[in-house]
Amino acid sequence: MLEQTGVSKPETSNSRRFKFSVSTFRFWLPLLAAGWQDVNSRMNEMVIEAGKTERHYWADLWRYRELFFFLSWRDLLVRYKQTVIGVLWALIRPLLIILIGTVIFGKMGGMLSDGLPYPVLICAATLPWQFFASALAEDSNSLITNANMISKIYFPRIIVPASAVIVSFGDLLISLVILAGLMVWYHVPPTWRLLTLPLFTGLAFFASFGVGLWLSALNVKYRDFRYVIPFIVQFGIFVSPVFFTSSVFHAKHVGPAYLWYDLNPMVAVIDGYRWALGGTAAFDAWGLAAALTVTALLLFSGLKYFRATEKAFADII
């Protein structure tokens, strides 16, 4: 391989001077010309052995990165193919929740609103929550809907749940329009804090991916696991501060529940969103730290479980 495409050594008198650069070229040129992975795959032989497929795991993931983009792109494209319905759907669901939340809790409950107009407050919670909930739903079904591909083609299976989260992410980006609209309507001035919004979104992304990994793998193994997901979502909307604020929760001192509250990563995400929009509640660094830890644990354990089960996907799906 190197001999074939390498630059031949010049036979002139000043070849000594070029020696260093030529030999460097001889090594690097083929790599640059043929692309790293092609050379890599041609030179190395691949060994498939019982129980040792993990060896190529991360290299493979990198090699298949384009498939990840294409699958995400496919899911997004299919989602918004009938453009009006697709985009409207991404707006209607959060809008309805904001409306109901504002009317029921805002007008009747008279809760604290951390210095934000109540619709903005609810919106800041609804968007990440909707993202989280729909990512879980998409993820848990993702492997089953792509069963055909999994049983016929090799690729790192983790691409499937990862690209499923991207679709929900697309919805989130669209529904940010609502947030922008409400901020303009209620004269909520953007501050530098708004720049931290992507960070909290990232946290939500990884949290949902971590849980999604668990759910998708469990769903392949136990087909009735999908009935658990609506339950998680329904339950989650009440333990996360979607319709109330964390300051209300802390003010009431809800006993031992207090300890569990912060372990829900969505608490930190929603609090973060509200803080980024200029909410007056103090920034809860401990809550954020707890959320980061829990997310990391979820991601790590999800990854581990997924990888342990993924070898058998093609056999049981």
Place this chain on the structure above:
Amino acid sequence: MSDYAIKVENLGKKYLLRHQAVGRRYVALRDVLADKARSLFQNRKSEIANRKSVEEFWALNDVSFEIKAGEAVGIIGRNGAGKSTLLKILSRITEPTTGCIRLRGRVASLLEVGTGFHPELTGRENIYLNGAILGMHRAEIRKKFDEIVAFAEVEKFLDTPVKRYSSGMYMRLAFAVAAHLEPEILIVDEVLAVGDAEFQKKCMGKMGTVAQAGRTVLFVSHNLQAIRQMCRSVILLKQGKVACVGEAHLGINMYLDQNASAQAGTTDLTTHPRQRAAEVGRLLSLKFMNQQGEQVARLNHTEDLLVEVRFRIDQPTDTLDIPMAIVHAEGIKIFSESYSDRFPKLQLGVGEYTVQFSIPLKFLKLEAYSLAVGLFDGPRYGDFIEGLPLPELVNEAADSHMETHRWGFVRIPVAWKPVSPAATV
């Protein structure tokens, strides 16, 4: 160190067959929890009984072979011999239980045409998507895009969702993408069994060029003719083990003999699919024999094929006719004959009968043909069955004029006269 592209050593794949209660298609968490809870309260005995209901099944067992770089190898074997499992392990879809495989070069596997095609997406979008699924890079697909489109003949419909494609167009597009992969090792399952005759021919041609371009091709098919054409050697699998590795004709003959002994009897026609329900009577069974009356799965092309058909008459008839036809594998009807061409139409009462006829094989090429037979009785519907594959035609004398690349579907022995100088005027 030899120049192998694929080296398989002691490969085995074990599946666990759960003999579970009917209706439990999947493992459900509900059941698992229920079983766990039950076992808490029951004694150990039932647990052992539970364990017994799991049976081990070795889909592949101690399979070893080596394939040289640039070789086209066919994998044959009866259903359940482990061909698909082998391909799945080679293409890394599932893990082996034992053993080791060494692959040199980029592997592309094509176990199904059109995997990952999305009906809502356009042809153009699906080309990119499917290419990526098959392991192509975007730049690679872009470079080959026009070629793919030209091969698939779908220029006009590139921006139409593939759900509106005809099934032929769909298949063409799907194969076109796969055909333009450029791996060093290509693994192909029986994907060519779909599509019309022309499409199949095109696919075979493309596969042939891939094989000739020095790539290693592994090809599973039941189409022995295709294997003969493309592959110089074959691997014959039998019940998860390698029964034979070697030259194509040896392996194929062994496979056919194995089939013949497995058939050992007659082809049952009663369960064969039919267009309509029979009224007058029904075809029961079919036997292929040589002139000595021995049942055969392959015949030398110089022999005659003797066919025996057993049928039942349910309604008395006095104008029964028995038609037969030979159809080429590409769907071309070669010829047809009727019992009434030779004898008057039949007067038969209720009962079972047999009829025999023999076909001279010297007019057929060494290709796959099928037989159609029927029972006709004027306006009343008799019975008609198509697509009964003829025994494999072989060329034991290895005559050069039996080569398969000749034109046409039949072979007429032409009487050549020696060349002589042209008479000058």
